[in-house]
Amino acid sequence: MQTLRASKCGLSTTQLPAYILDVIDALTKAGYEAYIVGGGVRDLMLGLNPKDFDAVTNATPSQVKEVFGRRCRIIGRRFELAHVYSGRELVEVATFRAPPKRAVTSAAGMILRDNNWGTIEQDFARRDFSINALYYQPRKGIVLDFCHAVDDIKSKTLRLLGDPIVRFEEDPVRMLRTLRFAAKLNFNIDPAILEIFTPEMTQLLRDVSPHRLYDESQKLFTMGHLNRVLPMLIDFGIWRQLFADIKPDITPFIELAAKNTDQRIAIGKTINPAFFYAVLLWKPFLERCDFYLSKGVIPAEARAQAGLDVLKRQATRTVIPRFAETFIREVWEMQTRLLNPKPQQIAALSNHARFRAGFDFLLLRERSGDAQTQEMGTWWDQYQTMSTDEKERVIAQYNRQRAKSRRKAAQEEHLEQQLNAAQTAEIEPLVNEPEPRSRRARKAKQQEDARAQVASTSSSNGSGIGADHPILKRKRVQRDLSQVIFGPTQ
DSSP: OEEEEGGGGTOOGGGSOHHHHHHHHHHHHTTOOEEEETHHHHHHHTTOOOSOOEEEESSOHHHHHHHHGGGEEEEOSSSOEEEEEETTEEEEEEEOBOOOOGGGBOTTOOBSOOOOBOOHHHHHHHOSBGGGOEEEETTTTEEEESSOHHHHHHHTEEOBSSOHHHHHHHOTHHHHHHHHHHHHHTOEEOHHHHTTOOHHHHGGGGGSOHHHHHHHHHHHHHSSOHHHHHHHHHHTTOHHHHOSSOOSOOOHHHHHHHHHHHHHHHTTOOOOHHHHHHHHTHHHHHHHHHHHHHTTOOHHHHHHHHHHHHHHHHTTTSOOOHHHHHHHHHHHHHHHHHHSOOGGGHHHHHTOTTHHHHHHHHHHHHHTTOGGGTTHHHHHHHHTTSOHHHHHHHHHHHHHHHHHHHHHHHHHHHHHHHHHHHHHHTSOOSOOSOOOOSHHHHHHHHHHHHHHHHHHHHHHHTOOOOTTOHHHHOOOOOOOOTTOOOOOOO
8 A cells, every 4th residue: 555645646635625525524523534435536646527426434324323313314335335415416425445355246246235334455456457456535635555555546457346247247347447437537348358258258237237228328328439349349249238229339320319418418418317228129129019019009109119129128238227117218209290290389388398309300310311200300499599570471481381281292193093994994804694683683792693603513423413403592491499399498
């Protein structure tokens, strides 16, 4: 272990928000050790803006709750943590942990329960990557480095602590974290890690909870480097472990959506992670819609059932929350409404709660080369920037164009019907005998045809039954059932 001056690492208290200093000071005042650890320290040293700060202490979660009272909430079973609220901010406070016992690990080596408290040296050995194992005490102005993590940050190398195989077996999610850190920080992955990225190793992700995999997938979507990490998911065999029916192919639509997501994050705009799931599952959704339409299901029901099927299938890998599922299905449904809107509903449609998400989705489809959009994405884009009078004029023009298209379609259908009729008229009938118009005449003709058929059959067989045989002339007799005694019913 080496103790470094914080100033030598480019760290100072002026870079830290007040809420993390408040947590560190409260724990220190109560007589406990407290450090800032993890990605917050790493990002500060790299000159990045950390999204949050985590703390670590020798106080147990119950002792942390005693310090902060109602501001603290203990969460987790497998991995017990304390969440401390400081205003609107949340600080995750972990306790120094010792190596897990064999009794609480699965047959594959995955840690099932990890609530063994230990020392700071033991806690360091449990951390996954060296760059996340720096302990920063802001009030003392020191940084504790147990594994030359500062050198790894300078050389931009992503290195696991301990045996990579054992560390991945303990927690398979570390494979996702490896790709996420490599893409986010633009670090080189240690060759010792690259050697064990095999299909057998990635299969361990199937043992991870689908809820946790969903949380990790959200981190991939929202880190700001989605377009860089997607090819890595395919190359390292992670794609098929995260997505059920999505082919490992980055289509122009997916690539454009990933770039758009990264751009929005870069300029500080908000994003909905479920939006990218809607993009990924769009093609399976269309394929399922076609399946139901081929069975004769009406379009509205086909879309509804297809959405349920696709999301249910995806839940076998990552369980999408109910509110996110609703958002995804509404975005898909908006595509139909935006492609063929009724003129009297255009104004109300532009004020719909899901209009913006549906419009962005449609515009991405159009710009990625989807011909089915019919340039309606551009039309809606221009519509939003118009004045009230211009909107009314554009809606009227759209209505005239829509009516013209309907008339053209009707004319084409009429011409097709006339062509079919002409072709039918050219076919000469096989029998020129007119069909009897009355029901009695048709019945007599059918009886005559039947007798003639029977006669021809019997003559060919030599049975001797002719057209005048009594069996062919018998009539059905109405029987009197009043004297019949029926047996008991079953």
